[in-house]
Amino acid sequence: MWRRVASLSPMVSSSSTRSLSRYQAAFGLSVGESFSTEISKQEEGSGLRPKEKAPFITFVLGGPGSGKGTQCEKIVETFGLTHLSAGDLLRREIAMHTKNGDMILNLIKDGKIVPSEVTVKLLQKELESSNSSKFLIDGFPRTEENRVAFERIVGADPDVVLFFDCPEEEMVTRVLNRNQGRVDDNITTMKKRLKIFEALNRPVIDYYKNKGKLYTINAVGTVDDIFKQVLPIFTPFEEQLKQSRRVNPKSPLVENSS
Numbered sequence: 553m554w555r556r557v558a559s560l561s562p563m564v565s566s567s568s569t570r571s572l573s574r575y576q577a578a579f580g581l582s583v584g585e586s587f588s589t590e591i592s593k594q595e596e597g598s599g600l601r602p603k604e605k606a607p608f609i610t611f612v613l614g615g616p617g618s619g620k621g622t623q624c625e626k627i628v629e630t631f632g633l634t635h636l637s638a639g640d641l642l643r644r645e646i647a648m649h650t651k652n653g654d655m656i657l658n659l660i661k662d663g664k665i666v667p668s669e670v671t672v673k674l675l676q677k678e679l680e681s682s683n684s685s686k687f688l689i690d691g692f693p694r695t696e697e698n699r700v701a702f703e704r705i706v707g708a709d710p711d712v713v714l715f716f717d718c719p720e721e722e723m724v725t726r727v728l729n730r731n732q733g734r735v736d737d738n739i740t741t742m743k744k745r746l747k748i749f750e751a752l753n754r755p756v757i758d759y760y761k762n763k764g765k766l767y768t769i770n771a772v773g774t775v776d777d778i779f780k781q782v783l784p785i786f787t788p789f790e791e792q793l794k795q796s797r798r799v800n801p802k803s804p805l806v807e808n809s810s
């Protein structure tokens with residue numbers, strides 16, 4: 553999870569503290585606390601509040617139209633994770649005509665990937681302002697550059713990486729029938745998105761496979777059949793997910809878990 557900053561002396565200087573990610577800071581984590589998921593000695597029996605735990609993060613990968621968003625809805629219903637879709641955040645920038653809106657629109661229309669800095673900053677803002685401590689990050693990371701930027705800017709690793717594995721032909725059929733008015737749901741853009749997926753997302757999939765964090769799901773079948781494969785992936789994390797408290801991560805004080 554968090555970058556290891558433990559074992560620093562309590563005398564650590566404020567300049568070292570500044571090197572913590574803003575996300576760690578936002579979660580009320582200070583030097584030496586970042587890995588602490590337990591009540592410290594000083595707090596034991598003292599009636600003080602337990603320290604904040606690192607958030608539970610799931611990345612959701614898969615080609616365009618593989619069913620990521622559809623399955624995320626079911627995961628949210630069942631496990632209560634907070635859904636953050638990178639694509640939705642980017643489309644919101646377009647709709648709100650922000651300074652990056654036009655640039656994002658042109659890239660999405662052309663099936664290309666938005667610069668990582670932009671996407672990661674949008675995700676970071678959502679993570680920091682959320683009351684949740686368990687997240688489903690859909691459509692991210694799309695590239696190795698995305699992955700590295702998230703590590704650098706947010707300073708967190710995923711606990712679980714889901715990969716919805718779907719044949720191209722099926723993805724094309726689904727996207728062309730989606731009917732949600734998306735500018736990229738046309739055959740020309742779809743062909744480009746598939747090429748980019750193979751070239752840029754495959755290395756990310758391989759990275760998490762090598763780390764032992766990847767769960768590959770056969771994304772062909774009914775929505776319910778596919779979800780039956782997803783369910784057992786979260787079973788080992790059930791207790792952790794139940795215990796995840798809803799706290800305001802911006803608050804330096806952590807709410808009581810009871």
Ligand SMILES: Nc1ncnc2c1ncn2[C@@H]1O[C@H](COP(=O)(O)OP(=O)(O)OP(=O)(O)O)[C@@H](O)[C@H]1O
Pocket residue numbers: 614615616617618619620621622623639691726727729730731771772773774775778
């Ligand atoms: N198992 C399924 N069988 C048939 N259609 C499906 C299935 N799962 C999702 N769909 C449909 O396929 C389309 C694409 O699904 P969805 O939007 O969930 O994919 P996605 O992976 O999020 O795509 P994108 O990367 O483009 O956002 C939707 O219209 C959805 O209703």
Ligand SMILES: Nc1ccn([C@H]2C[C@H](O)[C@@H](COP(=O)(O)O)O2)c(=O)n1
Pocket residue numbers: 616638639640642660663664665666667671690691692693694698736745
């Ligand atoms: N990490 C991401 C996620 C999405 N985009 C852009 C490019 C995608 O084609 C488009 C739509 O995303 P989706 O809703 O299919 O997940 O958004 C990106 O550049 N980087």
Ligand SMILES: [Mg+2]
Pocket residue numbers: 620621637639691
């Ligand atoms: Mg989607």
